[in-house]
Amino acid sequence: MTQLFAKKKVEIKDEEAEDFRLKLKNVGEEVHREVIGLETSIEALLVALIAGESRRGHVLFEAAPGRGKTLLVNTIADVLNLKRSRVQGTPDQEPMDFLYTHQIVGKSISEILFTEGPVFTNILLADELNRVPPKSQSALLEPMEEASVTFEGQKRPLPHFHLFATQNPIETAGTYGIAEALMDRFMFKILVEFPTQENLSRIIARDQRPKELAKILNLEELIRWSKLIYDNYVLPLTPQSAIVEYISSILFAAYQHPAKLGGIRGDAPSVRPGEDLKIVSGISAFIEGRDRPTQHDVKKWVKPVLRGRYPISKHAAQDLGIKGDHINTITDNVIQDILDKTPFIKTT
Numbered sequence: 001m002t003q004l005f006a007k008k009k010v011e012i013k014d015e016e017a018e019d020f021r022l023k024l025k026n027v028g029e030e031v032h033r034e035v036i037g038l039e040t041s042i043e044a045l046l047v048a049l050i051a052g053e054s055r056r057g058h059v060l061f062e063a064a065p066g067r068g069k070t071l072l073v074n075t076i077a078d079v080l081n082l083k084r085s086r087v088q089g090t091p092d093q094e095p096m097d098f099l100y101t102h103q104i105v106g107k108s109i110s111e112i113l114f115t116e117g118p119v120f121t122n123i124l125l126a127d128e129l130n131r132v133p134p135k136s137q138s139a140l141l142e143p144m145e146e147a148s149v150t151f152e153g154q155k156r157p158l159p160h161f162h163l164f165a166t167q168n169p170i171e172t173a174g175t176y177g178i179a180e181a182l183m184d185r186f187m188f189k190i191l192v193e194f195p196t197q198e199n200l201s202r203i204i205a206r207d208q209r210p211k212e213l214a215k216i217l218n219l220e221e222l223i224r225w226s227k228l229i230y231d232n233y234v235l236p237l238t239p240q241s242a243i244v245e246y247i248s249s250i251l252f253a254a255y256q257h258p259a260k261l262g263g264i265r266g267d268a269p270s271v272r273p274g275e276d277l278k279i280v281s282g283i284s285a286f287i288e289g290r291d292r293p294t295q296h297d298v299k300k301w302v303k304p305v306l307r308g309r310y311p312i313s314k315h316a317a318q319d320l321g322i323k324g325d326h327i328n329t330i331t332d333n334v335i336q337d338i339l340d341k342t343p344f345i346k347t348t
Contacts, residue, residue, distance in 0.1 A: 063192030089131035095139035189308030233282030
């Protein structure tokens with residue numbers, strides 16, 4: 001018999017859980033006062049924000065300009081009453097543009113004034129991250145992985161920090177591409193598609209003026225529920241649980257898939273997508289009102305979790321009969337092929 005769950009560490013009261021779920025629903029409705037469509041993106045951002053306890057929850061959006069990415073991030077930050085900042089990616093970006101500034105305030109170099117940079121926030125929007133040179137991209141590794149910034153040997157914490165970044169897949173002039181180590185730290189890569197004709201009409205006709213939005217949640221509530229959900233829905237998943245076995249099967253199949261790009265990138269994917277799938281499945285189950293995650297929760301999120309850190313050989317995929325012209329489409333189709341060939345783990 002496959003063991004499903006270990007003993008829960010923290011109790012969640014049903015009434016409080018329903019109240020928080022209702023608030024999350026209200027968040028989505030309030031965001032839609034300003035943002036039309038983008039349901040998948042909104043859901044992904046909410047899941048990522050609840051994942052703050054695990055110091056994950058970073059999201060990369062890929063889309064052409066004008067798809068509403070910046071508006072969405074700003075709106076959800078307002079509705080959740082979170083601190084936010086924004087950095088526009090440029091080829092001359094320096095690490096200090098993200099982290100901090102300092103100046104000598106006395107006669108000695110030891111008398112340094114530390115000034116917090118844009119990264120000292122709850123949500124940092126890095127617009128066009130692929131325009132930032134590799135040296136400056138690397139400055140984001142510590143904040144993303146450790147939720148801290150090191151200055152003069154001292155670690156300064158970043159409580160509940162999330163990086164929401166964008167990249168434009170169309171332009172190549174003045175871009176560097178996002179480093180693999182950095183890409184591997186994004187929980188989701190979300191593709192923002194062109195709106196439907198109905199939504200396009202609504203977007204064109206909408207009131208462009210900024211709106212006064214209700215504050216549905218706050219940082220303290222988000223931190224509390226992030227911990228509660230992690231303790232109750234994520235930690236109980238043991239190495240023997242069906243969900244963990246299913247995630248491992250998916251990653252192992254991805255590692256062995258013949259369409260995977262070889263060479264230096266032949267060791268992809270890393271274990272991080274598996275850890276993220278475990279976290280995301282628990283959060284997703286809570287949001288949907290269930291008392292435990294299932295393998296269906298995992299399957300729902302595999303594409304956005306895996307697509308940004310799973311290098312595919314376009315030619316190898318096409319030789320296997322996997323269709324698609326754009327690398328994003330081919331990657332998603334390869335992932336779907338893996339899912340189709342990886343059955344759920346049977347439980348008794």
